[in-house]
Amino acid sequence: MRRRLINSTLAVVLVVIAVFGVSLVIVETRTISSSAQESVDSEALRLISVIESRLLGAERINPGVLAEQIDDTRYALVKMPGRAPIEVGERPSGSVISATEVGEHGERVTVEESRSSVTREVGRTLMIIGAVALLAIVSAVLLAVRQANKLTSPLTDLAETAERLGSGDPRPRHKRYGVPELDRVADVLDSSAERIARMLTAERRLAADASHQLRTPLTALSMRIEEISVTDDPETVKEEANIALTQVERLTDVVQRLLTNARDPRTGSAVVFDLDEIVKQQIEEWRPAYRSEGRAVVRSGKKGLRAVGTPGAVAQVLAALIENSLMHGGGTVALRTRVTGNQAVIEVTDEGPGVPVDLGSRIFERTISGRNSTGIGLAVARDLAEADGGRLELLQQQPPVFALFLSQVALDRDEPERPVR
Known part of the structure; x- marks a missing residue:
């Protein structure tokens, strides 16, 4: 039973972790991706704003000025009509996150970021979720073991009590476990033990009383029968026989009285x-x-x-x-x-x-x-x-x-x- 309780508790915890964990991973992955995309979009919008303001002020636009406006891990490509394209940073390889903004004078800004940063962030999130899940599993196992011991130990005690009752040891244990259902079973077993003890005591008392109380009438009856066996006088035989019959009646009365007292001493x-x-x-x-x-x-x-x-x-x-x-x-x-x-x-x-x-x-x-x-x-x-x-x-x-x-x-x-x- 202990193993079944532990396995069932662990199964419930694993199901809960699987359902909520997978859902959390999906939500977090989408959140991280959306956040990265929004960051790239924001940076492209900022670059196009800087370019437009400099164009209106007839200021010079060069890679150094633009490099100050974007993250070091990102790549920016600026195209302006009548000018050579300007590149800022190192262009990422593989899968990228990109955003493009077009200004009022035809200028075009494209910002790119490697998707590996998103992957790393998702990986860190998965590690945190995995650690929390592992901690939950360990806690669940410990709790299941504690709960299993709390339930199985009383059941073992109750089984031992029932076995003791069956083997003729009716002493109540008066032990309780803090679980209402198990305490109820313990109450019933203790009550049964007390009833069995009373019945055994009554039976032993009846046997002792019977052996003691029947001894005297039987002795008297034996004496009368001996008198009959050694005499040849019919009158003596008749007299002793009548006395013997009286003893038999007394013997019957003793037995009846003992049985009556065994049922109810007040009767x-x-x-x-x-x-x-x-x-x-x-x-x-x-x-x-x-x-x-x-x-x-x-x-x-x-x-x-x-x-x-x-x-x-x-x-x-x-x-x-x-x-x-x-x-x-x-x-x-x-x-x-x-x-x-x-x-x-x-x-x-x-x-x-x-x-x-x-x-x-x-x-x-x-x-x-x-x-x-x-x-x-x-x-x-x-x-x-x-x-x-x-x-x-x-x-x-x-x-x-x-x-x-x-x-x-x-x-x-x-x-x-x-x-x-």
């Missing part, structure tokens, strides 16, 4: 639900895991609370807190329900060392963990809580106290669940 399916049922369910699910670690999980506090939210999401938040206490905490884990203002609160605490001081303000950030874990669980739990209009906070670092705040509804225990508009 929720809030209903009025019994908080006791969610707490009881989580304790029953996690009790075997705690028992195998020689620990216990218990509950206390106010019962009969109803809250507004998504039961599946609330269960996932509590599961994340209980699992966090199992992995990082110690001793007995307690779930305590209480009421503050118009909110129902579920606190999860344990007897472990708590949250390090330097992590207290960042504990809900992704990839932040006190040990070698993913650092995703608490971040996902906070997102789930906020999606339903609640909030998850760390009330105390040592011993750790996490609290889930939900909108509380004071209803009778027998009132069924209903969607909240």
